[in-house]
Amino acid sequence: MRAMYLANYFIAGCIASSFLGWVASLHPHAFRAVLCLLAAIAIGWGLSWLLDFSLSKLLNISVADLQALLIGSLAMLLIGLGVFLCT
Amino acid sequence: MYLKLFVLSASSVVLWLAPLVVLEKTLDIHKALQGVSLTAAIACAVSAGNIARELSEQEEIEEIKTRAITADVVDEIATSAYISQQQRQHEAEQILNPREHLERSLALTYGEDEESEPIAQKQLAEPVAEPDQNAESERAERALQLKAKGWGKAKIILEIWGVTKGGSPKYKAAEAEYKRLCDSLKRESRQLVRT
Numbered sequence: 704m705r706a707m708y709l710a711n712y713f714i715a716g717c718i719a720s721s722f723l724g725w726v727a728s729l730h731p732h733a734f735r736a737v738l739c740l741l742a743a744i745a746i747g748w749g750l751s752w753l754l755d756f757s758l759s760k761l762l763n764i765s766v767a768d769l770q771a772l773l774i775g776s777l778a779m780l781l782i783g784l785g786v787f788l789c790t
Numbered sequence: 791m792y793l794k795l796f797v798l799s800a801s802s803v804v805l806w807l808a809p810l811v812v813l814e815k816t817l818d819i820h821k822a823l824q825g826v827s828l829t830a831a832i833a834c835a836v837s838a839g840n841i842a843r844e845l846s847e848q849e850e851i852e853e854i855k856t857r858a859i860t861a862d863v864v865d866e867i868a869t870s871a872y873i874s875q876q877q878r879q880h881e882a883e884q885i886l887n888p889r890e891h892l893e894r895s896l897a898l899t900y901g902e903d904e905e906s907e908p909i910a911q912k913q914l915a916e917p918v919a920e921p922d923q924n925a926e927s928e929r930a931e932r933a934l935q936l937k938a939k940g941w942g943k944a945k946i947i948l949e950i951w952g953v954t955k956g957g958s959p960k961y962k963a964a965e966a967e968y969k970r971l972c973d974s975l976k977r978e979s980r981q982l983v984r985t
Contacts, residue, residue: 704849708842711799715835718806722828728815790810 713779720783744780748773791845798838805831869954876952930971943968 727737751758751773759766809827813820929950936946943965944955951964 704842704846707795707799708839708846711802711835711839711842714799714802714806715832715839718802718828718831718835721806721810722825722832725821725825725828729821786807787810790807 713775716776716779717783717786720780721787722783724784724787741780748777791841795838795841795845798834798841802831802834802838805834869948872948873952873954880952926971929967930975933968933971934975937972 723737723740727734751769755766755769755773759769762769764772805827809820809824813824815821815824932950933946936949941949947953947961947964947968948955951960951967953961953964955961
């Protein structure tokens with residue numbers, strides 16, 4: 704059941720990424736805004752990898768859990784945007 | 791609950807993929823439908839995730855309960871086995887030690903002549919105090935040894951006094967004696983440290 708709830712949240716993240724792509728396709732301004740958001744997410748993601756030990760202490764989770772979370776979020780983003788762009 | 795979970799999960803995937811594949815992105819109405827569908831898909835996925843999380847937490851609690859019950863039963867069985875072993879050992883010692891039987895029967899005979907021989911009774915009562923003290927010191931030593939080995943209070947009481955943990959007066963008396971012995975030992979050790 705734990706795998707089920709993790710899978711559901713993963714799918715929710717993928718759909719949210721597709722939704723972001725859909726918002727970007729509405730208007731050129733929206734596209735720029737989404738690009739800025741993606742750039743901010745990328746910077747935050749990279750910083751999280753660099754500061755993983757201090758961040759794990761701050762969030763009270765293990766480093767392995769934090770790294771799994773970061774990899775999962777990247778996979779969600781890629782799958783969601785990939786599904787939107789390829790369809 | 792499980793059916794709801796599976797329906798929500800399946801519908802979230804369908805609402806995510808179907809409009810993106812089937813509908814045209816250039817048409818405004820199709821685009822709007824895609825947006826609505828994606829929003830609904832997110833809602834379905836999050837609801838399904840919440841339900842699954844609740845179920846998983848309930849399962850974990852049930853598992854913990856089962857483990858606790860199993861551990862309790864195992865502990866109970868081990869304690870009863872230990873007690874029966876002690877009883878058997880005690881019985882065997884009684885059988886193998888006829889001198890004790892003889893002493894007991896002699897004590898009973900003296901008890902019957904209580905009125906006729908009060909002096910003899912007094913004489914008998916005096917040396918009884920010494921064995922009591924000896925037994926107490928032996929108990930204290932044994933308790934100290936077991937405590938040094940890292941045994942718990944309940945286990946020590948069971949070992950020395952042969953009383954299982956509970957609210958019985960025997961256990962309370964044994965517990966009080968154990969505390970008294972511990973306190974006296976602590977006091978002695980403090981005095982030794984001071985000197």
